[in-house]
Amino acid sequence: MTEKAVTMIPEIELDRVSMQYPSAHSDVLALQEVSLNIAKGEFVALLGPSGCGKTTLLRIMADLIQPTSGGIKVAGKSAKEARLAQKYGIVFQNPVLYDWRKVRHNITLPLELMGVKKAGRYRKAEELLELVGLAKFADKYPWQLSGGMQQRVAIARALAMEPEILLMDEPFSALDEFTRERLNEELLSIWSKVGNTVVFVTHSIQEAVFLSDRVFILSPHPGRLSAVAEIPLPRPRTREMRNGEVFFRLIAQIRDRFEGV
Numbered sequence: 001m002t003e004k005a006v007t008m009i010p011e012i013e014l015d016r017v018s019m020q021y022p023s024a025h026s027d028v029l030a031l032q033e034v035s036l037n038i039a040k041g042e043f044v045a046l047l048g049p050s051g052c053g054k055t056t057l058l059r060i061m062a063d064l065i066q067p068t069s070g071g072i073k074v075a076g077k078s079a080k081e082a083r084l085a086q087k088y089g090i091v092f093q094n095p096v097l098y099d100w101r102k103v104r105h106n107i108t109l110p111l112e113l114m115g116v117k118k119a120g121r122y123r124k125a126e127e128l129l130e131l132v133g134l135a136k137f138a139d140k141y142p143w144q145l146s147g148g149m150q151q152r153v154a155i156a157r158a159l160a161m162e163p164e165i166l167l168m169d170e171p172f173s174a175l176d177e178f179t180r181e182r183l184n185e186e187l188l189s190i191w192s193k194v195g196n197t198v199v200f201v202t203h204s205i206q207e208a209v210f211l212s213d214r215v216f217i218l219s220p221h222p223g224r225l226s227a228v229a230e231i232p233l234p235r236p237r238t239r240e241m242r243n244g245e246v247f248f249r250l251i252a253q254i255r256d257r258f259e260g261v
């Protein structure tokens, strides 16, 4: 654990979390005794090759699945209590938007489900559309938008309930590199305004380094936490930093960690 995180309030605490999926042939040990703390307001990445248990870990944090053993606390409570208290916003790889609803109505959906009145829903949608830079597209349908814009709608929707924790599962991995880099910058700009805790799953070292305060490096078979890398790049992060020596050195250091994994 880094000094920085110790001095901050822990938001998510995992204590020796293991996950074994039953299988007809032999059970899959997707996670083995993963312990980690994420501080309130921190931006962390879960990084690792395919099959190392990143999505499983994120789903456990979101209380979508329960670990086989080990404990998880979110703001001192159980993950289930956190879920019921609407502490999470989740963004998946695929934006999962409703094509028959306008952008505005995709964003207001969680508010509708919570019984928020129309005026309140619309006010919030305006605010979020502004935040993600889509104010002009409120009345378009998702199929009229590019992939990157659709993912921004998904982010806005995930933020509708003002979640303390934003869980993102490879949200930009289906996008081209230019769009992905731009969305990385936009996400950081959004995060600097919202100030919530972000857990971001990726298998891109560059993306993890550019975005995060700390990178949790996972290794596969079974999924384990193999290292934690602190990212000392100052904030706000800028496009120029991608060409800097520090950025390249951090990438090389993390890549070295994967040697032999």
Ligand SMILES: Nc1ncnc2c1ncn2[C@@H]1O[C@H](COP(=O)(O)OP(=O)(O)OP(=O)(O)O)[C@@H](O)[C@H]1O
Pocket (backbone or CB within 6 Å): 021, 022, 023, 028, 029, 030, 048, 049, 050, 051, 052, 053, 054, 055, 056, 057, 203, 223
């Ligand atoms: N529902 C399930 N039933 C059985 N095995 C599963 C299930 N979900 C995941 N697994 C297995 O658990 C391991 C970890 O999977 P997980 O999807 O968490 O990894 P990941 O790091 O997110 O991979 P990727 O980057 O490919 O999405 C893999 O071996 C996977 O096949």
